[in-house]
Amino acid sequence: MNDVPATLGQLGAQGVCPASATPLPHGASGLISVGSRPLQAVAAPESGSGLRSGERADSEVPAPTEQRYLISDLCAYLDAYLPPEQVKECYRAYMFGAEAHSGQTRKSGEPYIYHPLAVARILAEMRMDYKCLIAAFLHDVIEDTEIAKDQVAELFGEDVAELVDGVSKLTQIDFKSRAEAQAASLQKMLLAMTRDIRVILIKLADRLHNMRTLDSMSPEACRRISRETLDIFAPIANRLGINRVRVELEELGFAHYWPWRRRVIQRALIKTSGARIEMVSTVETALKRALQQEDIQGAVEGRRKHLYGIYSKMRDKSRDFSEIVDVFAFRVTVDRVDTCYRVLGLVHNLYKPVPGRFKDYIAIPKANGYQSLHTALVGPQGIQIEIQIRTEDMQRVAESGIAAHWMYKSGNQSTANPTTLAADWLQNLLEMQREAGNSVEFLEHVKVDLFPGEVYIFTPKGHILSLKRGATVVDFAYAIHSDVGNSCVAARIDRRMAHLNTILRNGQTVEIITAPGARPNPGWLNFVVTAKARVNIRGYLKNIRHLEAQNFGRRLLSVELAAFNTDVDRVDPLRLAAYLEDGNLRGIEDLFGEIGLGNRLATLVARRLVGAEGDETAGEARQDQDLHPHRLAIRGTEGMVVSFARCCRPIPGDDITALFSPGRGIVVHRAECRNLGSLDGKRDKRLDVQWSDQPEGEYPTEIRVEIGNRRGALAVVAGAIAEQGSNIENVLSREKDGMTTDLEFLILVHGRAHLARIMRRLRQIPLITRIVRVARS
Template sequence: MANGSAHLNKQDSGKPRFLISDLCAYLESYLKPDQIQEVYRAYLVSAEAHEGQKRMTGEPYVYHPLAVARILADMQMDYKCLMAAILHDVIEDTSINKERLAEEFDEEIAELVDGVSKLTQIDFRTKAEAQAANVRKMLLAMTKDIRIILIKLADRLHNMRTLGVMRPEKSRRIALETLEIYAPIANRLGIHSIKTELEELGFIAHWPMRYGILKAAVKKARGNRKEVLGNIETAILQRLEQEGLGGRVEGREKHLYSIYKKMRDKNLTFSEVVDVYAFRIIVDRLDTCYRVLGAVHNLYKPVPGRFKDYIAIPKANGYQSLHTVLFGPHGIPVEIQIRTEEMHRMAESGIAAHWQYKAGGDQSSLAQAGASDWLKNLLELQKGAGDSMEFLEHVKVDLFPDEVYVFTPRGQIMVLAKGATVIDFAYAVHTDVGNQCVAARVDRRMVPLRTRLFNGATVEVITSPGATPNAAWLNFVVTSKARANIRSYLKNLKHQEAAELGGRLLEKQLTLLDKNLNQVDPARLQALLDEFKLKTLDELLEEIGLGNRMPLLVARRLTDAEPEEVKESETSSKSLSSIPLAIKGTEGMVVKFANCCRPIPGDEIVSTFSPGKGVVVHMQGCRNMGDFRKTGDTWLDVEWADDPSGDYSTEVKVEVGNKRGVLATVAAAISEMGSNIEHVSMEERDGLTSTLIFIMTVRDRKHLANIMRRLRSLPAVLKIVRKTG
C-alpha cells in the first residue's frame, strides 16, 4: 500500500502527480478492458466536476481522487470501487448530487460515493459533534457495503501523506482523529499496511518532537544491532536447512509509533523495547508452521508463557500466525512470527485480500466473517446510542486491539476485549442473555458477575426471566455492546418511570380542579405540546416526572384555571395535603431517597422536586429541608402506599466494646436478620470502645426495629442508634 506512488509522473516543479494513464496501465494487470474503460469514464466526470479547484498543495484537485483510486488498485479492488474512489468528493465539493450520479453510472456507485460524503447540510454546535456525526454516517453506510470504509481509509491515507501543508493545529487535530478512529478501524479490518502507515504519519503530525527524538535514538541503536541480527538470522536459516524445512526469514523492524505506544502503555524504557530482536518466518504450508516452531524452540529456549497460537484461534480481524519469544544469544529476547504466504497476505491486507470472495458470494474468509460480526455489532450500538457522540464513544471502546479468548460450555470460541467480565461475555452471546444474567460459572466454579475473564476459561451464564440490567454494571463492563445495551435499557426504564410518575402528579393536580386527564380538551393539550416543543402526552408526563415541568402549572394551562381558582380550591376539603402522592417503592430512578436522612416505609415523609432528577424524598423534620415548605412550586406532600415494596437503605451507629472479632459478630447478626450491608466504616472513640457505622437495607421500620433488637442482645454492643440526618 505504501508503494501507491510507484507509477508517477512529475510536474516541472518536481512534485509527484498521479495521471489517469498511469492508473489505467496498472489496472491492465487485473481488470478487463471494458471495466478499465468505465474507470476512465468516471475520471472524465470527476475531472470536469472539479475543474478549477485546487488542493492546498497547489495541484489540481482531481489528483487527490486519482491517488485514492491508486491506493485501492494496489489492494486489487473491483472497478466499481475504483470508480467511486475517483468520484468520492463530487457530492461534497461540486454541484453533482447523488441522483445525477445514479443516472450517469448506477445506484451502487451513487450509494458508495454518498456513504463517504460528509454531512454538509446540518449545522453542528461543535467540531466534535460534526466529527462524531460524520463517522457515524460513514460506519452505518459501511454496514451495507464494506467498500465505503476502504475508500475512506484510502482517502484518509492520501490526506495524511499531504498533511504538511496544513496549519499545525489543524494538522494535529486530523492526526489525533486518525490515531483514535481510522488506524484502529484499519486494524479491526486486518489491513495492517494501511494501519501502520496511518499510525506513523499520525505520530509525525501529532507529536513531531517525540517522533524526531525517537527516530534519532532508533537510528543510533540500529548501528549496533546489524551484526547480532545477522548472526541470529543465519542461525535460524541453518537450523531450518538441517531440518529440511523451506521458508524465508525476514528481520522485522518495529515501527516508531509501535515503540512509542509500548513505552507509554507498559511504562518501559527505550532500551527495554529496542533490545528485542524480531523475525518473521514465512513458509509454504500450514503444517510446516508447527514444524518450524519446533525447530526454533530447539535452536533457542522459549520464554515460558509467551507462546500464542493465532492459527488455531485467529484474531477477530482474521489475523493468523504463530508467535513465540526465545532466549537468544547472551539472553537477548528474540520475537518470532511464523506464518504461510497466504496468512502473510491476509495480515497485510486483511479483508481487502479476500475481496474476490465477497464478489463470488463465498463468506468463508476469516476476515469477512470477522468484519461481518463487527458490522452486526455496529448496528446494535446504533440502536442503543442516544446521539452521535455516544455512538462514537462506543465505537472507540470497541476498537481496542487486545483480546481475550474464552469458551462457551459447548466449546465455541468467543473473542472479547481484554479485561472483559462475565457481563461482557453474556452480552456477547446475546442481548437477552446479558439483560437477564443473574449468576455465572467460570470453569464450573460460581463467580461474581464482575469477574474478569482469562484466556481459555469456559464460561456459563445463568439467567432468570424476571431479571433486569443493573446500573452498577456500567462501573466494570468494558465492551461497547454491553455498555450500549445497559445504557439503552436504563434510559428506556427511566423514561417509563418518569412518565408514570408524571401522570400521577398531573392527575393529582387536576383533581384539585375537579378535572381528570380524560376531560382535558385535546386541542388545548396539543397547543401546550406545541408550545413546549413536545410530540406526545407521554413526553409531557415524562418532563413532569423528571421535575422539568411543574404539575400545578401544567394543570392550570390544560384547564385554563386562574391562579385564584386554584388558591380557592386549596382551602377547600381537597387541600394539597389531603391527597398526598403515594410512594410505592417501585418508581426506580425518578424517585430518590435522600442520603442525609434515608427514609424508610413507616417514617413520616415529605419531598421536593429536583429538575432533571424527579422527586427526592426526605423524613419529616430533616434539617436539610430548610425553607422548602415556603416554596410551593418545589414542595410536594407524599405518603407511603399501603404496601410499599423493595429494600431501602438506612444508617445505624453501633457502639461496641473493643474486642477481637466484634465487627464480624455484628455483621453476621445483621445478615441473619435478612439485611444486606451496603457499606461499613469505623470510628475509634477511645481504647475501650469503637463506633461502627452501617448502611444496610431494610424493608420497613418494623424490620429495622427487629434488627436493632437483635443487635442489642449481643454482649459486645453497648449502644445502637439510627442516624436520621
C-alpha cells in the first residue's frame, strides 16, 4: 500500500475490517487503577489493529495514551470544583458500585468497576454535578447486578435512580431481533433524556470509554458497535454541541469500522503535510503579528482537521482527497463579539477571501448553539485555509455544548444557549415518540433528525428557523407548528407564490398559506426531509385512516346485520362483550376498525353477533338473502380503506365487486375484470358492492386512441379532452407502423356518462381512427 489512493472508490476496496484483526495492545492494568485519556481529536502516536503481517502499526486505532489514576486521584480532581460533602457522596457511590460489581470482569479481564470509574472521570472533565457522577458510578448496577432501582433510590435519592434507570438497557423483554431490542433501548434512553438531559451525557461518556477499550471485543462486535456509534451517539454529541466527545467518538468509530480507509487518508495527509508545516507556522505568525499591530488581545491556534471529518467531506461531496483544500484550520479567540468582526477585517486584508465561503454563525447560531465566524482564505502557496473567529465563551460552548451549563452555570438564556436549544430538540423527540408506530420507526426518525446540514429560513416577522439542508416548504410549515403543516396548501417565498415541494435556500423569507379544510397528502412523504414533518404526516395519516376504517367498518357490519333483520345498535350486549373479549378488542370502535381494514370479515362477525354461526336454518336464510343482497354503496369518500384496482380502473356506472385485502380494507374491481378469476369458492374474500346514487370525486380511467401521424396531433386530442372538463394525469405514445400512433391517456372522469361524452368528442376528430377503454390483465 505504498501508493496512496486518491478517490473514495479506491478507499472502498480497502474499507472492510478484516476478520482476522488482532487486538490492540492495551496498557498494563493495575488492580485499583483505571485507564482514561484526555478528550482530543486525534491521538499521536497511534497503534494499529488489523494490520497485515510485517506492516508498521502507525495508523489504525487512536491509541489510548493512558493516564493511570486511583479513585483518590478522581476525588482530588473533584475537590477542585465540588464541596467536600459532595465528593464524599461520590466516593460512597464508588464503594457501593465496587461491591455490587464484585467478581465481575470486562472482556479485557479488568475488574468491572474500572469502567464506571472511567465514565465518572470523563464526566468530571466536563465539570458535571455530583448526582451525575454518582449515577455514572452506578450506571450499570440495575442492568448487570441484583441491585434494584428502589434500592438505588433509597440510598442515593430518586434523581440518581432515574438517571441510572434511564441509561439501563431493556433486558427483561424478549424482542424478535437485535435491531428491535437496540431500538427499544435507545428509545427508552432518549425519552429519559427528555426528562433529564444528564441521562445522555452519562451514556455518551459510557460509550466513549467503551470505544476506547473496544479492542478487546470480537471484530464483528467492533464493527456493530462502531456503526452504532457513528450513526447514533456521535451525531447526538454533535446535536448537543459536545464537540470534544463527538470528535473522539467519530475517530474511534472510523478507526474500527473503516480501518483501511482511515489508514489511507492518514498516509495521504502525511504525504502532503510535510510541505505545509512551514505554511502553518507562517500563517500563525502572520495572524499574531496582525493582531499585535492593531493592539488586539487574542490567541491563535492552527490545527489539522480530524480524519473522519476529511473522510465525510470526501464522501458527502464526492471529492477526491486532492480536492479537499481546507484540511488546515486556524482559530482566533478574542474577548468580545465586536472584536471578532474587527479580526475578520484583518484576516481579509491579510489574505484574499474565497467568494461564497463566509459564514456568520454569531448572528445566526447553529442548532446546537455553536457560534463563530468562518471564512476561507487563499493562503501562502495558493493553499486554501479556514479561519474561525470566536470569543472565549463561544469556544467554551463549542467544546462542551450542553455540558457548559453545569461547567459554568452561565445563566445565559438567549436563543443560542445550548440548554435552550437542547430543550427545543427534546420537545421534538417527545412529539416524534407520540406519533411513531414503534421503537424502530422512532429510531429511524431520530437518525434523520441527527444529520441536519442546516439551512436558515426567515419567517415574515423576521424570526429565523434552522432546517435540514434540502428542506421544503412543508418541512418549514411543520417546523412552525404541526397544525400549520397539517393545513398548509401553498407558500410565498420572497413574496412569490411557490409549490409545497419547493426546496428552500439560505436566507429566504417564507410565508405559509393555510386552508381550514386542508389535510396532509401522502405524497408529501416523497419529498419532506425533516423528521418532524415525516412523523407528523405519518401520524396524521394513521389517525385519519383509523377513523376512516372505523366508519367504513360500521357500514360493512350494518350491511351484513341487515340480512339478519337487525343492526349494530340492537346486537345482544352480552354476545358483543364476549366477542370483544375473545378477540382482545378494547371496544366496538376497535372492532369496526378491524373490519374496515379487512382484518376481520363482516360476514363472519355478523353471524357471531347474532348467534347464527352454527345455525343451518339461519345459514340457508342467509343464502337466500344472497340472491338479493344488501349491497354496500361506494360513495368515493371512504378514504384510504377503499382503493380502486389499477388493472381495470372502475368508475361510477360500471358493474363492480370488491375483494378484501387484509390491512388495506377493500379493493374495488369492475365485475368483468380478468384479474378476479373465478370467485366461486371465494365468498369469504368477496364483498357485494355497488355505486352510490350520487358518487363524489373524480376517478382515473385509461383510454387508447389510434391517431394518424401529424404534427400537433397530441395537442388536438389533449385540447378536446380538456374541453369536456377532464384532466390528463399521464400520456404514453407508441408508434405503430410509421403512419399511425397509439396514444394512451390516463384521465380523470366523474363516471361512465362523462367518459362517453369525451369519447364522442374524440370521434369527431378526423385523424382518430379508433378509441377504446383500456383494461389491463
